[in-house]
Amino acid sequence: MVQxxxxxxxYILGTLIVSLSALLLSFFPALAAxxxxxxxxxxxxxxxxxxxxxxxxxxPSVVYGLWGIFVLAPWLRDAVQLPLYMWAAERLPGLLPFxxxxxxxxxxxxxxxxxxxxxxYTAALARDAIALVPKExxxxxxxxGATRWEVMRLAILxxxxxxxxxxxxxxxxxxxxxxxxxxxxxxNSHKLPYTLFGGAATMPSVxxxxxxxxxxxxxxxxxxxxxxxxxxxxxxxxxxxAYILRRQERxxxxxx
Amino acid sequence: xxxxDLALRRRYRVERLMMALVALGTLLAFLILFLVVAYALLQxxxxxxxxxxxxxxxxxxxxxxACGRPSWAPSSWMA
Numbered sequence: 001m002v003q004x005x006x007x008x009x010x011y012i013l014g015t016l017i018v019s020l021s022a023l024l025l026s027f028f029p030a031l032a033a034x035x036x037x038x039x040x041x042x043x044x045x046x047x048x049x050x051x052x053x054x055x056x057x058x059x060p061s062v063v064y065g066l067w068g069i070f071v072l073a074p075w076l077r078d079a080v081q082l083p084l085y086m087w088a089a090e091r092l093p094g095l096l097p098f099x100x101x102x103x104x105x106x107x108x109x110x111x112x113x114x115x116x117x118x119x120x121y122t123a124a125l126a127r128d129a130i131a132l133v134p135k136e137x138x139x140x141x142x143x144x145g146a147t148r149w150e151v152m153r154l155a156i157l158x159x160x161x162x163x164x165x166x167x168x169x170x171x172x173x174x175x176x177x178x179x180x181x182x183x184x185x186x187x188n189s190h191k192l193p194y195t196l197f198g199g200a201a202t203m204p205s206v207x208x209x210x211x212x213x214x215x216x217x218x219x220x221x222x223x224x225x226x227x228x229x230x231x232x233x234x235x236x237x238x239x240x241x242a243y244i245l246r247r248q249e250r251x252x253x254x255x256x
Numbered sequence: 257x258x259x260x261d262l263a264l265r266r267r268y269r270v271e272r273l274m275m276a277l278v279a280l281g282t283l284l285a286f287l288i289l290f291l292v293v294a295y296a297l298l299q300x301x302x303x304x305x306x307x308x309x310x311x312x313x314x315x316x317x318x319x320x321x322a323c324g325r326p327s328w329a330p331s332s333w334m335a
Contacts (some may be wrong), residue, residue: 032281040278049282056289067292104290116288121284147288 008203008229014193015233016200017180018107019175020102022114025169030119034126034164038097039152050127057120066111070103073185075102081197091224100195107200110186114178118171125170129163130156134138162248168239173234179204203230 037049081102088095100106133156141155157164187199188209201209203226214220 026285029281032278034283036278036282040275049286052286052289056286059289059292060307064292065289067295071291071295112288119285134273147271149271150267243333 008226010192011201011203011206011226014178014200017193017201018110018114019172021111021252022118022175023172026119027122030122033123034130035152036122038125038130039148042175051122053124061181064113064117065181068109068185070086072139073104073109076109077102100198102197105185105187106197108196110182113185114175114182117181118175121171121174124166126164133159144251162245165244166241169237173237176233177204183208183237193206
């Protein structure tokens, strides 16, 4: 029921929690895929991985959302959330308010879906950044007797850091703006998202859910204001990325 | 075994560990993609099989609405 009292805090917080958690979860697998494709894999396997990365970016978000609703959410509820909830109920009852009701549709599912959706963005840019590191750096490190991991850690990653960070921010911007898949699995609750399993809402999801019901001017204005806030958050992310990249470029120029 | 040998052994142990971690991370990165594609293929194949089974039904069956009807569906399904 519309009570003409609007506030965007639960959605801002929901967006930040979901996006940052997804980013955190996806960063290491994405970096691993990039490193594996660029350095460890034989050429044919690297080509397969590159193809899969492009394919992953091309899968529409509604397909991820549908899979999330019918496969991931029920599986998470039965295999992860319910056992954890029962364990907490027996051993650590103080944890229950932070776990929330294990329905399968909530913050945790949205984070997992979003994490898998943003992997290709981080991975593709990291892969390109690693490939752009001059060959001489690698060869010099190998000539000094470094192992493959040492070459990666000491000669490649420091120079590719700028590109990797750019990929991370691109993925974060994508995560912040992701609508369909998140709306389908997040549970769409208008409360502050303080439980792991419970429902939440993000700024894009609340806009997508409520625009058809926004018949009153105030309701419509509130939704547009949420859209504007989303735009501000995205802009802030882009400015931060640009600043970090500029600083990184100066550092790399100093090394070269 | 000298300290140099031990250091070399440790370096190569780290190398193997990192290679395993990187390969594991790569698999993890693609896990959900594989699952989504496998699910879409299975569901799509099941829908296509059911749809194509309708084409092989006799006209009488089609009229009665019994053709290709899943066991859980009501008799009015195809009407």
